Structures are given as structure tokens and as C-alpha cells.
Amino acid sequence: MCAPIVCRAKALPPLSWRRGFSTAIAACIALCATITPAQPVRRIALTFDDLPGVSQRSSLAVLDDINRRLLATLRIERVPAVGFVNERGLDVPGEHEARVDLLRRWVGPGFTLGNHTYAHKSINDTPLDAYQADVLKGEVATRRLLDASGQELVWFRHPYTHTGPTPAIKASLDAFLNEHGYDVAPFTIEAADYAFAAVYERALMAGEHARADETLAAYLAHQDTMVAFGEALAVDTFGRDIPHILLGHVNRLNADAMPELLRRLRARGYIFVTLDSVIDDEAYDTPDRFVGRYGPSWLHRWRVALGKPSRMAAEPDPPAWVMKAIE
Numbered sequence: 001m002c003a004p005i006v007c008r009a010k011a012l013p014p015l016s017w018r019r020g021f022s023t024a025i026a027a028c029i030a031l032c033a034t035i036t037p038a039q040p041v042r043r044i045a046l047t048f049d050d051l052p053g054v055s056q057r058s059s060l061a062v063l064d065d066i067n068r069r070l071l072a073t074l075r076i077e078r079v080p081a082v083g084f085v086n087e088r089g090l091d092v093p094g095e096h097e098a099r100v101d102l103l104r105r106w107v108g109p110g111f112t113l114g115n116h117t118y119a120h121k122s123i124n125d126t127p128l129d130a131y132q133a134d135v136l137k138g139e140v141a142t143r144r145l146l147d148a149s150g151q152e153l154v155w156f157r158h159p160y161t162h163t164g165p166t167p168a169i170k171a172s173l174d175a176f177l178n179e180h181g182y183d184v185a186p187f188t189i190e191a192a193d194y195a196f197a198a199v200y201e202r203a204l205m206a207g208e209h210a211r212a213d214e215t216l217a218a219y220l221a222h223q224d225t226m227v228a229f230g231e232a233l234a235v236d237t238f239g240r241d242i243p244h245i246l247l248g249h250v251n252r253l254n255a256d257a258m259p260e261l262l263r264r265l266r267a268r269g270y271i272f273v274t275l276d277s278v279i280d281d282e283a284y285d286t287p288d289r290f291v292g293r294y295g296p297s298w299l300h301r302w303r304v305a306l307g308k309p310s311r312m313a314a315e316p317d318p319p320a321w322v323m324k325a326i327e
């Protein structure tokens, strides 16, 4: 769970810094947007952060509803997923076991859990020893749930996907995670769902249903844009399509949008696969050589290792009215 509802708000450079599509990327996006299911099958793994869920009303009843509907869609559509847990979200007096039960639903065939630290601190602002303690504090219930079902706790995702502001801190944290048996879960596509989700939920709470509908439609459109951007950037980086990893959050917006979001991905030719199978692709053997205070997609990180020019400034922004609404 994020302290501010805008979980990944600090993950990328300021919007003003990221203006200006390169012509090549824009042209490739236009091309990719026209691809139909007749094209070769594309693969994507879905990952969800901030379990047991992000809501402006993080009551047990609201989180139960969000998790139930989101998981029902994924199971009906046979979409595997990994959920990344902040165990701080379990520590509500009198509700601990009920909240652990929400996580238990994410464990089973096609589903597993990962560690997203206890309290969702950024490594940019947290001493390394305190951050490492938060990693270990955040694995207790998650490890117990996975052990009970014969699964291993393998996946770790840094809050805000901040992986270390200096080479020394990043190397030390990587070594710590490795010693504790963790693999870092990359992502290649995300669509600022935290921003749309905040505006969407606020509109619903205010009874502004037209604004909620408009926000949901804008989210799905931005998702299309970001999938196209990720596809184009992968081709520009590796000379071929690669399997992708989508990062989103457990929130009401995704609970409501997931059926249409999955339909749109299928219409682009995607099938839904596990995170393990995606990272078997050799593109994922490319080292993450990005060091800094932002938390960009692994596509941007790999370009550092491959000596390719940065495309971070070309990444499309959500509509200005969405970003203004969450300021």
C-alpha cells in the first residue's frame, strides 16, 4: 500500500522532461497500432503491485471487493498473475487474518506472490540497512502462504521500481536480494494506472459517474498507447518483438477495467503467460545498467547496457487533466 495513493508518481522524470516523441518511435507506434491478431502471437505477463490493494478507503470490505472482482476476471479469462505485497497493509488491528485471506486468493495454479517490501519506502530516501530490514519484514506472511501451498518466494519488486540512486547502493542491494534468494521482477509496460485510479475512485465516491466513465475510457486509451510504445521500443532495442511484462496495481480501476483491458490485449495478438516464461526470453538476460533516482521500464534500462540512446523523454504522458487532478 502506498502512503500517497499515487504509487509510482515519483518513478519517472518530471513530465516536462519527457516531452517530444522521436519521429522514429512515433512512426513505429502508428504502425504497431494497426497490427491485427493475424500477426504472430505475442506474449505478456501481468503483475500487480501494492497488495492487499490501494484505495482511498482501504477498508476490508472495499479491498475484498477489489480483490474478488479482479481475481475473478483473471481466473475466468485464464490469465496468470503475480501480486506484489506490502505487508504493512495487513497490520490493521482485528483484521490481520482477514487481510491475509485476501492474499491467499493470489496463491494457486497460475498465481503467486512476491515481496514489495513491508512499508513501500523508496531506496532513494531510505538508508540501505533500514531498506533491507523492510524487505525482510515484508516477507513474513507472504512466505508462510507460499510455503503452505508448495510454492517458493522468488520475486521481488522495488517500490516505485527505484533500484538504487548510486552504483554502490544498487550493487549492495542487488547482492542482498540475491543472498536472500530473490529475483528482481522487471516490467516493460505500465500506463500510470495509479494516476487514473485516483481520479476514478474520487469521481465514484463523489457520485460523478460521467467523470468516472471518462477516466476509465482515458485509462484504456493510454494503456493502448503505452502498449504500442513498449512494442515499438522493444523492436527498436532488440530488432524484434519480445514478450512483455505489464505493471499495474490492485485498485478499483483495474477491477472494473480488466475485462476490456484483456480484450484489447487479445485483439493486439497477445496471449497471457507466466512471469517465469517471459523472462526465459534472452532479451531478459540483458543487464539492467540504469542507475538513478527514477524507476523506468526495463526497456529503458537495457538500452543503457546496449549503448543505445535513451528514449525516456519520448515516453507518452497521461492526459494533462489526469495529472493535474492528482497534484
Ligand SMILES: [Zn+2]
Pocket (backbone or CB within 6 Å): 002, 007, 049, 050, 116, 120, 159, 160
Ligand atoms: Zn508499489
